[in-house]
Amino acid sequence: MTDDLKKLLGNIIDAEKSIDNSQRGALALNIPADLFAPAAKALKGAGWRLAAEWAVDESPFGRGYGVMAAYNKESDYLIIKIALPKGEAAFPTLTRKYTAAYRFERQINSLMGLVPAGHPDLRPWIKHEDWPQDAYPLRKTFDPEKDLGRVEGSYKWIRAEGEGIFEVPVGPVHAGVIEPGHFRFQSVGEDIINLETRFGYVHKGIEKRFESLGWFEAPRLAGRVSGDTTVAHAVAFCRALEAASMCVAPKRAQWIRAILLERERIANHLGDIGAICNDTAFTFMLYQMAILREKVLKNNFKIFGHRLTMDRVVPGGVNVDITKEAVKTMEDELQGLANEFERLIRIYEDNSSLEDRVYGTGVLTPETAKEIGAVGFVGRSSGQRCDARVQSPWPPYDEIPPNPPFLTSGDVHARTWVRIEEVRDSIRLIRGMLDTLPEGFIRVDCPAPLPGTSGFSVVEGWRGEIIHWVQAGPDGGINRVMVRDPSSVNWLSIEQAIKGNIVPDFPLCNKSFNQSYSGHDL
Amino acid sequence: MLRILHQIFRTGIVTEKLPPAEEAKVTLKGAALEEEVMRRFRRSITIRFVDAGSCNACELELQAVTNPVYDCERFGMHFTASPRFADMLLVTGPVSRNMEIALKRTHNAMPTPKLVVAMGDCAHDGGMFGRSYASLGGVGNIIPVDAYIHGCPPTPSDIINGILMAIGRIEVKK
Numbered sequence: 001m002t003d004d005l006k007k008l009l010g011n012i013i014d015a016e017k018s019i020d021n022s023q024r025g026a027l028a029l030n031i032p033a034d035l036f037a038p039a040a041k042a043l044k045g046a047g048w049r050l051a052a053e054w055a056v057d058e059s060p061f062g063r064g065y066g067v068m069a070a071y072n073k074e075s076d077y078l079i080i081k082i083a084l085p086k087g088e089a090a091f092p093t094l095t096r097k098y099t100a101a102y103r104f105e106r107q108i109n110s111l112m113g114l115v116p117a118g119h120p121d122l123r124p125w126i127k128h129e130d131w132p133q134d135a136y137p138l139r140k141t142f143d144p145e146k147d148l149g150r151v152e153g154s155y156k157w158i159r160a161e162g163e164g165i166f167e168v169p170v171g172p173v174h175a176g177v178i179e180p181g182h183f184r185f186q187s188v189g190e191d192i193i194n195l196e197t198r199f200g201y202v203h204k205g206i207e208k209r210f211e212s213l214g215w216f217e218a219p220r221l222a223g224r225v226s227g228d229t230t231v232a233h234a235v236a237f238c239r240a241l242e243a244a245s246m247c248v249a250p251k252r253a254q255w256i257r258a259i260l261l262e263r264e265r266i267a268n269h270l271g272d273i274g275a276i277c278n279d280t281a282f283t284f285m286l287y288q289m290a291i292l293r294e295k296v297l298k299n300n301f302k303i304f305g306h307r308l309t310m311d312r313v314v315p316g317g318v319n320v321d322i323t324k325e326a327v328k329t330m331e332d333e334l335q336g337l338a339n340e341f342e343r344l345i346r347i348y349e350d351n352s353s354l355e356d357r358v359y360g361t362g363v364l365t366p367e368t369a370k371e372i373g374a375v376g377f378v379g380r381s382s383g384q385r386c387d388a389r390v391q392s393p394w395p396p397y398d399e400i401p402p403n404p405p406f407l408t409s410g411d412v413h414a415r416t417w418v419r420i421e422e423v424r425d426s427i428r429l430i431r432g433m434l435d436t437l438p439e440g441f442i443r444v445d446c447p448a449p450l451p452g453t454s455g456f457s458v459v460e461g462w463r464g465e466i467i468h469w470v471q472a473g474p475d476g477g478i479n480r481v482m483v484r485d486p487s488s489v490n491w492l493s494i495e496q497a498i499k500g501n502i503v504p505d506f507p508l509c510n511k512s513f514n515q516s517y518s519g520h521d522l
Numbered sequence: 523m524l525r526i527l528h529q530i531f532r533t534g535i536v537t538e539k540l541p542p543a544e545e546a547k548v549t550l551k552g553a554a555l556e557e558e559v560m561r562r563f564r565r566s567i568t569i570r571f572v573d574a575g576s577c578n579a580c581e582l583e584l585q586a587v588t589n590p591v592y593d594c595e596r597f598g599m600h601f602t603a604s605p606r607f608a609d610m611l612l613v614t615g616p617v618s619r620n621m622e623i624a625l626k627r628t629h630n631a632m633p634t635p636k637l638v639v640a641m642g643d644c645a646h647d648g649g650m651f652g653r654s655y656a657s658l659g660g661v662g663n664i665i666p667v668d669a670y671i672h673g674c675p676p677t678p679s680d681i682i683n684g685i686l687m688a689i690g691r692i693e694v695k696k
Contacts, residue, residue, distance in 0.1 A: 128620050137655055144654045148619070172624050175603035177584050179573050180621060201620045202575045205656030221650050227579025227675065271585070284526055290589035291536055297586070307677060308579055347525050518577045521620075 001027055002076065008046050012038050025243030025456035025469075026070070026077040033067075033082040037092040040069065040080075044097045048073040049373045052467050052484040053094060053104035055112040057140045058083070060473045061452065065114055067091045069101075070456070070467060075392045079456060079469075084114070093119040100373040100489050111207075112138045126200035126521060129153030137208050138480075144208050158196050160186035165193065168503060172201045179517035183506070190502040195495050203521040210481035215241060215448050216315060218478065222468070223310050225483055226519030228268055231260045232461030233468075233483070233519075234313035238446075239394070240468040241315050244455030247446040251438040253317030254395045259330075259433050260309050260318075262426040265462035266337075267296045267308075269419040269426075272514050276416050277348070279508040280357040288344050292337060299333050302326075317443030327434050334427050341427075345420055358413040362509030364497040366408055374493045376464015376486045378513055381418045382410035382493075388460035400432040410497070412512040451476045463487065463516065485519030537593045543683035543692055549646075549670040550687065551662075559635045563609055563689045566598030570608035570632065574625045574664075575657060576615030580642040580675040584614070592678040599685060605631040610685070611638045616648040616657040617664045629665045639688050640667045641681060643674045 001015060009015045009029075018029040031039060040050070048071040056066045064086040071078045084091060093116035094101040105116040106125035113136035115122075127135070130150040136142055159167070165188055172180035180201040186194040206225060210218055222237035223230040235257050242249060249257070274289025297307040303326040304312055312320045322330075348354065364374065366383030379386045387404045389397045405421035407414040449455065454471040464486030473479030494513050498506060573581060587594045588601070602608050605628050617625055629638070640661035643649040648659035661667050671684030686692045 135655070142655075146655065148655050172621065173572055173628055177571050177581050177588075177601060179576070179578055179581065180624065201624070202573070202615070202618055203620055203656050204575055204616060204618050204651040205654045206651070208656075209651060209654065224577040224579070224650050227577040228582055230579065271582070284530070287590050288529065288533070290586070291533065291591065294586060294589055294591045301677075308582065308675070310579070310674065343525075343529060347529065350525065516578060 004046075005076070005078065008042055009039060012042060020081065022452050023079060023081075023454050023456065024246065025240060026079050028079040028081060028456075030081050030083065033084060033091060036067070036069070036080070036082045037094060037097065040094045040097045043071050043078075046073070048078070050094065050098040050100045051077070051373065051465065052469075052482070053101055053108070054469070054482040054484075055108045055114050055138070056471060056480045056482075057112065057138060058479075059140045060475075060479060064088055065112065067108070067114065068469075069094060070469075077392070077456065077458060089113060090115045090117045092117055095119050098373070099371050099492070103488065103492060112136055123156060126203050128200055129155045137205060142208075144205060144212070155198070157184055158186075158194060160193050164188050181517045185503055185506070187503055190504065192498055192501055192503060192506070195498045195506075197491060197495060199491070199517060200521050202518045204518075206522040207481055207483060211478050213478060215478060218481070219314055220311055222483070223313070225522065226485055226487070226516040227308065227310075229264070229461045229463060229466070229485070229516065229519065230308055230310045231257075231264045231313060232459050232466050233485075234311070235261060236457050236459040236461075236466045236468040237470070237481070238313055238315050239457035239459060240455040240470045241449065242446055242455070243457055244449035244453045244470055244472060245447045247316055247444065249317045250441045250444055251395065252440045253442045255433050255437050256318045256320070256322055256442060257313055258396050259322070259430055260304070260312060261459070261461070262430050262433075263296060263300065264309065266423055266426045267293050267300075268462045269423045270296065272511065273348075273416060273419055273423075275514075276358070276412065276508065276511050277354060279511050280354050282351065282354050285344065285348065292340060292344075295333065295337065299329060303329060314443065316446030317441070319443065321442050322437065327437070330430065330434060334431060338424075338427050341423060348420070355413075357505075357508060358416060359411060361412045361505055362497045362501055362512060364410040364493050366410065368496045369410065369493060372492045372496070373489050375489055376460070376462075377415060377418045377422065378486075378490045378493060379464065380404055381407050381414035383408040386465065388458045388465045392458060396433055396436070399436065400429055402429055412508060415512040448472070448476055461486065463514075463519075464490065483519075483522060485516055487515035487517075487520040490515050491520055536590050537596065538591055540682060541679050543687055547672050547676065547680045548684045548687050549672070551668055551670070560690050563637070564691050566600070567609050567685070567689055568600060568602045568607055569610045569612050569685075570602055570605045570628065571612045571614075572625055572628050574613050574615045574621045574645070574661065575618030575651075576642065576644060580614035580645075583675045583678055584612075584641070584681060586678040587681050589678075592682060594682055597682065597686060597691075599682070605629075606633065608632050609636060610688070611636060611665075612641055612685075613638065613645055613661045614641050616644040616651045616659055617661055619656050619658060622658060622664055625664060637668045637688060638665055639669045639671060639685060641671045641676060641684070643672060646670045646672060649674065
């Protein structure tokens with residue numbers, strides 16, 4: 001524990017004595033419930049960001065519920081846990097200190113049935129209005145096999161009133177080949193006064209499902225939290241498990257994982273840069289970028305046996321090696337990709353009609369981004385110096401440091417440009433990793449964690465910081481898996497960025513954020 | 523502008539020949555439609571897509587189907603925004619409880635005759651998500667399905683082949 005932190009929390013608790021050694025992967029403190037909010041206040045004052053907040057049902061240990069909050073400042077992650085006495089279901093809200101807690105706590109309230117006392121808006125989240133009120137899937141008493149049935153209910157939308165104001169509801173089924181979600185605009189003419197999002201449509205009960213799986217089949221499910229981020233979620237899960245069971249993947253495996261992560265970043269960025277241009281009616285770029293993306297996916301299949309490289313990351317390492325020929329294939333591929341990409345970016349920069357649409361559109365100001373705790377390329381486009389690969393690097397990022405770009409304008413262009421720079425940087429990183437690829441095993445046997453231990457991990461996926469927290473139950477099996485996709489925080493930012501824009505620019509703005517519905521709904 | 527034209531000529535035609543269809547990758551469910559109707563569907567086909575709970579990997583591959591390499595439009599396949607114009611409903615994902623109603627309503631909004639193709643392992647039997655309070659399992663549990671395209675996710679060529687097989691336009695390689 002750093003002295004700064006000890007000093008910061010010194011007035012509130014005896015920090016040294018509160019350390020929980022059963023929690024691995026980050027510093028964890030157990031504190032009394034009434035100090036949950038004061039601790040948050042102190043941390044906020046010192047510039048810590050609330051990264052995640054979740055609850056756990058610890059009845060298998062003979063305890064009540066636990067509520068946990070993960071904070072981050074620069075390279076440090078801190079978990080603060082409060083244990084509620086048996087039968088107690090209320091905990092102090094953090095929403096008044098941290099905006100990000102707003103959705104986290106609505107989710108805790110809906111799925112675990114705990115009440116964040118003092119929370120301003122307890123409409124159900126993810127749990128739609130036709131669910132029975134008392135269905136709390138994350139509780140241990142809940143039977144996931146049982147059909148819940150549907151009940152009458154309604155959802156109270158935020159409505160603007162006044163002359164000429166009308167409402168535009170969109171979704172859950174959208175026009176294109178995208179995921180389902182609902183957006184409700186209050187607008188005057190074409191100007192948007194307010195956007196309210198509602199999700200949960202693709203809620204598949206992933207967190208609950210984890211609890212019925214064994215440790216070694218669970219990474220397959222983690223790889224399907226959000227299909228476009230399959231590598232990053234699988235790495236995050238495996239690293240959390242490895243942290244809990246104190247296993248370290250061999251160096252070669254760490255390199256291969258990072259190569260897969262960077263390939264995933266390149267493939268997604270290419271697709272999205274094209275799609276953003278397409279939403280300004282510049283279809284040329286969509287097809288050109290799609291060709292480049294397709295080349296990456298084809299090589300994925302050739303080298304790793306799967307176009308999206310699903311199920312290649314396993315506890316203790318990876319299950320696919322990179323041969324000498326594969327190194328050569330990738331080097332040639334990167335050369336071709338880099339040349340072609342630069343040609344296209346030249347065209348992007350030259351196009352004035354494109355410029356007209358992307359500059360100044362959908363601005364997320366640095367102040368708002370900070371307030372929400374935006375992560376990943378969304379945060380980096382709005383002045384937040386956040387990148388887990390740089391702040392708390394794991395191998396090989398400590399040896400081959402990424403150089404992510406930071407912009408402050410926060411508009412569609414900034415989000416696109418950050419991703420353009422990241423493609424360039426990822427090409428450089430993969431080349432560096434291929435040059436330094438260590439010899440050795442690609443996998444070690446990862447033991448199951450000891451009963452009662454837990455593991456925390458952070459991985460920078462292409463969308464941003466992904467957090468997984470796993471906990472072993474008294475029988476050594478999975479008691480709880482918490483997944484926090486970057487979308488869970490970043491979706492809040494689109495509601496802010498869209499204000500004052502026009503309804504027809506929404507698809508463009510939304511694409512520039514491109515957050516995951518599945519990763520959010522779980 | 524010159525750069526754009528130059529790039530277009532440099533690129534040329536990148537569209538690839540479709541590999542032959544493989545039986546293992548598609549399951550056809552009985553004679554769904556009358557011969558006469560099937561014959562009409564054999565020309566162009568308009569598809570309404572619904573994600574009923576997928577992890578979005580299937581969507582990525584479905585988007586790839588429209589790229590210049592696979593170019594599904596050459597087979598007369600295109601995606602429509604309105605179910606009213608659709609001949610086929612293409613569904614991905616296990617059907618989540620929260621999407622069940624929207625899926626049924628989309629299906630009802632389509633004119634008959636209509637085909638339903640379920641794409642991906644989850645749409646077949648729920649896949650990794652199985653059946654639970656939140657996931658109702660395969661698409662067949664909710665609406666009648668005419669063909670299943672297997673894979674996690676199916677590749678773009680598997681998707682095109684599966685659709686062509688569902689409308690009886692190509693024979694299966696045994």
